[in-house]
Amino acid sequence: MIAPDEASEPQLSLLTLNALHQVSYREAGLILLPEKVRMVQSRLRFRLRETGLDTFEAYLALVGSDAGAKERRMMISALTTNVSHFFREPHHFDILTDEVLPRAQSRLKSGGRFRIWSAGCSNGQEAFSILMHLLDKDPGLQDKDFRILATDIDPKVIAFARSATYPDRMIDNIPEDLRKRFMQPSRLNEQPAHQMTDKLRNLVRFKELNLMSPWPMRQAFDAVFCRNVVIYFDAPTQNALWPRFHDALLPDGMLFLGHSERVTNPEQLGFSVTGPTTYTKIRARKINTSNLQAAQGIAHGTS
Ligand SMILES: C[S@@+](CC[C@H](N)C(=O)[O-])C[C@H]1O[C@@H](n2cnc3c(N)ncnc32)[C@H](O)[C@@H]1O
Known part of the structure; x- marks a missing residue:
């Protein structure tokens, strides 16, 4: 009715x-x-x-x-559903400190890079949480070859993330000491807000990117956060993404998913399961992406 x-x-x-x-x-x-x-x-x-x-x-x-x-x-x-918040699923941040950071630090010492990708970054809370967390643990990262790429299909959230200004009601989850060090008071639509400092903003690039399209990035990542994104996709679409994330990671690189998301057949793809939603790239995958996509009849556009 x-x-x-x-x-x-x-x-x-x-x-x-x-x-x-x-x-x-x-x-x-x-x-x-x-x-x-x-x-x-x-x-x-x-x-x-x-x-x-x-x-x-x-x-x-x-x-x-x-x-x-x-x-x-x-x-x-x-x-698209753009719900996100700062320091979501905090157990991933401990793994980042315990496993990803030490490997990256030793690579940085020998002149290498440290790269993280927030894939499906929404308004930028995930990328800025990772940044605040890592700079808190290792302030020296600021002056090293360390960057975060943060991408989303939705141009509106990318524009918001680039502004890096969050109304005060959105920043409750940020510990006060981090807020004081990495944010400055601001205004948004005449409401009290905080903006990320330039120091933080300079370490992240926000770009529009459809995960169904070819990915233009040439460098592999130490970690990929693709959390609470594939939940909106069906199994064939998810299964076509796993090998692509595997390819996008360095050896020992880690893939973090949202709490209700799982890689299917991780071992076959060359991942070891490090936690319920955490996967480590352990070796070259056995399944060829194009064969897999052909087998599944994936027909997404590439625009
Ligand atoms: C619920 S938010 C998750 C944000 C953040 N990763 C988190 O866990 O808080 C899902 C995001 O995925 C993005 N998204 C959905 N489909 C996408 C696609 N095909 N390519 C890239 N991003 C996509 C949406 O625009 C949305 O911002």
Whole structure:
């Protein structure tokens, strides 16, 4: 039953939802299940208003067309869930200090690099948490060849992360001593806020990147954080990502996933399971990515 004030709003049918799902799946691996119809409807009504379209069928025609590339990005942005917070899943930060940092420190001593990737970084809380944590443990990193790459498909969160300014209600989880050392008071939309210091901002690069596209990075990483991202993907999409993360890591590099995410067949892929959501690259993988993708019939776009 549709409420009276709902009746005048555009309605999303299951048929059109399914067609939008084909677009979002091909574009970004995002699944739009029938039970999410009301959520999708409410998130996309704003896009209908912005594009001046009256029906979801007209919107589908736009995002399904060659001319709709820009709006497809906006649609994906509207459909992604960007919830994040500072120092989420804190056990990973201990592993970072105990396992990743010592290896990186000895490589830095011999003139090497230390690189971390926050893949699906949302508003930047994950990348800045990693930075604050590591600089707290080893302030000397500041002057070494140490950088974090933080990427997300959603241009809005990347713009927010680059501003590095967080309303005070978002920074409760940051211990006070870290807040004092790495943040300065600021304002955001006339509300009290804090901004990360330049010292921190200079160590992180925020970039728009769709995980379904080819990855342009040439250097391998000491650690990849891809937490609470693949939960929105189906099994074939997840399985196509694991070997790519393996390839993106240095030997002994570590992959951190969110609490409800797991690599399938980690040993076959050349990972050892170091914790429930922590994987260490132990050797070359046995499965070839292209064979795997072909076997699974992965047909994501590469734009
Ligand atoms: C729930 S947030 C997780 C943020 C952070 N990693 C954390 O654990 O707090 C998921 C992020 O994944 C991003 N995302 C979803 N699909 C993506 C894709 N195909 N490529 C890159 N990022 C994607 C979303 O835009 C969103 O910002």
